[in-house]
Amino acid sequence: MFLKKINQNLNASLTECGFTVPNELQAETFSLIKSGRDVVISAPSGSGKTTTLALNVIQRLEVPFE
Numbered sequence: 001m002f003l004k005k006i007n008q009n010l011n012a013s014l015t016e017c018g019f020t021v022p023n024e025l026q027a028e029t030f031s032l033i034k035s036g037r038d039v040v041i042s043a044p045s046g047s048g049k050t051t052t053l054a055l056n057v058i059q060r061l062e063v064p065f066e
Helices: 008-016 024-034 051-059
Strands: none
Touching: 008 051, 024 051
């Protein structure tokens, strides 16, 4: 994926699963969420809100979990 400063293991896993380019919402919000800012994301269903939040949670994990 082309997200700035993404965890290398997460990036490799996403690429392996076919996620190589973030959608517009992910590209715009990933860094804001990663920085620890509070954000409110309002977008249509299927726009990637949940995926964006899940990526940020996984990004913060320091050791593998389940």
